Amino acid sequence: MHKVVIGALVLAALAGCAGSKMKEARAGSPYKTLASDKTTLVVAQCIQFGWQDESVFGVDAGGFKEPTEAGGFTVYTTGGDYFADVQSTGAGSTVKYYAAEDNMPAKRRLAALATCL
Template sequence: MRKVVMGALVLAALAGCAGSKMKDARAGTPYKTLASDKTTLVVAECVQFGWQDESVFGVDAGGFKEPSGAGGFTVYTTGGDYFVDVQSAGSGSSVKYYAAADGMPAKRRLAALATCL
């Protein structure tokens, strides 16, 4: 039971760090803004699944999905270095991708994201 409580506390601490990092990133310009004809849930679940692919991302594989305002979703990695905000746009979705730094990890995440559009 103690391990479960400790695990929950660690996850809560990581979510807090990720949340403030994501809030700061949203104040700036997204790394890339994309559009999709698919619904927000379909895009978000696809991105989450793609970002969890250990054969591509190794130990950095991780994708977590949370609902955001107005029926959208945020999909993010551990620590919040990479995340997408998926919002409704007409009959499809608007996708804003944020990356902590421009490099190969950011480009790999973007490539995985692009397959979901």
């Protein structure tokens, strides 16, 4: 029972940290903005699944999906260093991808995301 409570507290703390990082990143420009003719849910689920691939991302594999107030989804990694806002645009969607820095992990996550469009 205690492990469940501790696990929930750790996740809440991580979400708070990730949330502030993501808010700061959104104040600037996205790393990349992409378009898709697929619905927001299909794109977001695909990104989440792709980012959880341990064969590509190793111990950093992790993808979480949450609905946004605007009706789309945010898919993000454990620390919030990489995340994508998926919003509805007409019949399709727009994906704004944010990365903490321009490095190989950022490019790998972008490549995985691009396969979902």
